[in-house]
Amino acid sequence: MKTLLITLFSLFSIICYGQGNYEKAMSDALQSWKEGKSTDAMSKFERIAQAEKDNWIPRYYQAMVASTSSFQTQDVKEKTKLIDAALQLIPTQSEALNAEWYVLKAITLTAQLVIDPMTTAMTLSPQIIEAYESALELEPNNPRALSGLAEFQIQSKKYMGGSTEKECKDLEKAVSLYAAEKHETAFYPSWGKESAESALANCKK
DSSP, X not given: OHHHHHHHHHHHHHOOOXXXXXXXXXXXXXXXXXXXXXXXXXXXXXXXXXXXXXXXXXXXXXXXHHHHHHTTOOOHHHHHHHHHHHXXXXXXXXXXXXXXXXXXXXXXXXXXXXXXXXXXXHHHHHHHHHHHHHHHHHOTTOHHHHHXXXXXXXXXXXXXXXXXXXXXXXXXXXXXXXXXXXXXXXXOOOOOHHHHHHHHHXXXX
């Protein structure tokens, strides 16, 4: 998760923002997040989302901040509060879910799982896998879905056993996809490369 946050903030640093109100507001919200002001960032993304009702990206980042922040606190009540906030922001109707939403849903459910894995793994693991697979059904070459599922399966197999050959091949493919990834939409999610590269390096050890 630390690698994910570094990737997100590195991405923020290199994006060339336009001069419109939306771009400026998003830039300001991302800066707050980069500075560790998660609550402030979430509030800013919420205001942008209210003004940009047809744009899913501000709401996505609002949920992303909540989800990733849950990994950074040791307080179970605070973790649960942040996870619940993220889940409430993620669309529940399939027609509103794109691949990036499914990936974020998987990450958020993973955050929920790690609170009490002994109790929740049997229930949440299939949901996490299903979310990643749903993302891949929509976008078979989405690197975040491909690497996210591979990394989750590798971690699961540390406890359950089994070969990780397929997952390592998927990580190799994901790294190539990250290298070729381009998006014309401002602030479109493009994080994850460093995490995938790190996981792939572990495959080769």
